[in-house]
Amino acid sequence: MGHPILNLVAQRIALGLLLLFLASGLIFIGTQILPGDVAQSILGQSATPEAVANLRKELGLNDPAYVRYFKWLAGLLQGDLGTALSNGKPIGEAVSYRFSNTIFLASWAALFSVPLAVILGLFAVQYKNRWPDKLISGVTLASISLPEFFIGYLLMFYVAVILGWFPSVSIPNESMSLLEKLDTIALPVTVLVLVVLAHMMRMTRAAILNVMQSAYIETAELKGLSPFTVIRKHAFPNAIAPIVNVIMINLAYLVVGVIIVESIFVYPGLGQYLVDHVSKRDVPVVQACALIFASVYITLNIIADLVSIIANPRLRHPK
């Protein structure tokens, strides 16, 4: 241990940064080839040509693209995300509010879904091919197969409108206590848990079953360990790499892919914010959000890689 691991970590982080840099370039190019003009989009259908020309000049849209890219990159390195074109406000503020909302929702969804998925997976292995396994698989597969907006509307109708247990509009604000906030986000959290559960549960089940075929598991069973101890002490540590990978992919999804759930429950997260600004051609905001999403994705994947490496002695001590 020690040096090789540190080297690996440094290598991964360097790769991640490079990837992030490439992503920034792609994001910039992507936003440039969007059709339409930001000035026109901000002013909308009621834009007069004079107003459009005035706005274009004010926004500095007459500079060539590469100049704008390097200006943007220079700002980023100094921690400045720039100013939103559409309302002239600093992006950092708005984004940090939205991002903290997204993280709030995602962490509660993760807090429920990850342990639940792993425990259900272990149960499924324990009762392999018997009714508890089939029930768990059936229910989780059904919930992942239904589109999330459909689950969202179903919950909204039965839980919010008919039963009136939780609100259908999930807008937390600062004056709420934690409990009130949790009450507010109960429905979107439930939908997200249902959506990500199956993937993680199935992976846990498959990975552990795979390990269970090995000779050392048979040895463990033969020396008289209880089935759960076998799974916990011998199978689980060896199955952790694929499980962590899937968990990370799902965590990334909880942060970057929840736009539909956000818009159904009117949750003020980053996804909704991004979409609003795409339609307004507010390029700096789109770039900032896309870059945040890219960093989340890359970071979580680096963590997954590192965990797999640390958990695997063969990768930990390369020859």
Next chain:
Amino acid sequence: MTQHINYLAKLAAQGKLGRREFLGKAAAVGVSTAAAGSLLSSAAMAEGPKKGGTLKAGLAGGESTNSLDPATFLTQVSHDFGKCWGETLVEVSRIGEINYRLAESIEPSADAKTWHFTIRKGVEFHNGKTVTAQDVLKTMQRHSSDDTKSGALGVMRNIESMKADGDVFSVTLKTANADLPYLMSDYHLIIQPDGGMDAPDAGIGSGPYKVTVNEPGVRQGGERNPNYWDSSRGHADQIEIVVLNDATARTAALQGGQVHMINRVEPKVADLLERVPGIQVKSVSGRGHYVFLMHCNTAPFDNNDLRLALKYAINREEMVDKILRGYGSVGNDMPINGGYPLFSEDIEQRTFDPDKAKFHFKKSGHEGSILLRTAGTAFAGAVDAAQLFQQSAAKCGITLDVKREPDDGYWTEVWNKQPFAASYWSGSRPVQDQMYSTAYQSSADWNDTRFFRPDFDKLLVEARGELDQAKRIALYREMGVMVRDEGGVIVPMFNDFIGAVSDKVGGYEDDPSGEMMNGFALAKTWLA
């Protein structure tokens, strides 16, 4: 028995009888829930406003990019919130008359070129400053300066000079305009302290509510302005707009009691919502209309026979039935209907006529198919409407190719660029002159049918300066017929504004100028 029910409704309105109890008693004697609900709300109206509570609206049409600067107002939520915290010189009432707000009286010169607005005394902005003619002047200057981005610029262009003298604000126009007070009711022209020159998006106005929460695209709210001059507005302690762009989220929030009113109920769910106890659907016919636009200067649409063929080939009744589900009325290929003052009812209604369509199509000499562009964003149901048009045109031997364009970029790349496309007009312009000068005058920026007719422009200017009503009506009739028979616009239908309101809301009155009482719902209603 009716008397008895009315008596009960009155009791309920006074709070002496529970709402649920009242509905139960009404149901017991065979009054439907919907009818009982509307009885209750009219009783609440008669009972007069109640103070207090937090009045909440769930509205579509808000974005996180919205600013509080009135010059940039574009979305519905900005428009409605602006009417809570701000106020204009005048407003257009439900029956199309001028209501005096920050202006106390208006005095035109005999030639309708110079107008004097006397500013109401003793009105305060939220920051404690008194509203003066100087503030009005600065506001108007901000909206008409050369580098303005104001949505009201079009309205301001005809102004030659403005001045403030004591408590009188005066405007001199380049050409006479008898409708100037209507133009001053434009929702962008909220009077701000010092015209909002230094802090345009401060949200300081003179309206019935002070801005307390401003999270654009999420929620916006205010508290009652204790110094508001007009006791008929600003009844709730607090108001809140929650931005609910998703139609299902809106209805669910209303049903779940999280909001008291919602806008833009889809026609297909309006009937269902009507049956929900405690909720009333409010539908009002307005001036908004859906259109198919042909560019009169682009082949093949430069041929009036082809334009007429297409006008006869559209089935208006079917569109109102299927696209609006009856929540609307048929159009007559002109942008004006009975919702406008000075409208002539006697203009013949154009109907679906395959024979005439075939005749004109043949006469035009055009062969082959015609490309019609549409998109979901063009108007609600625009894609289906284009397909209905395609089918009815096929019956007249005209082949339409329908192309669905992406919503994103439709207003920049297709509308006002492509020669044949679907679109809409919101009907937010309260007088005929404004509608025609916005979209049918040769020099108009949004002349989206490329209707270049000097004789029409001449009539427009003539009608604008005409103070004799009878002559003015005749002029507008002539212009309407001209657009109907020679213009490039196909107007299949005028759409109703459909909203829904909880029984807890008192004082809701329909306003044909726009949805949610033309944006005044939060300012004027109360919690009963």
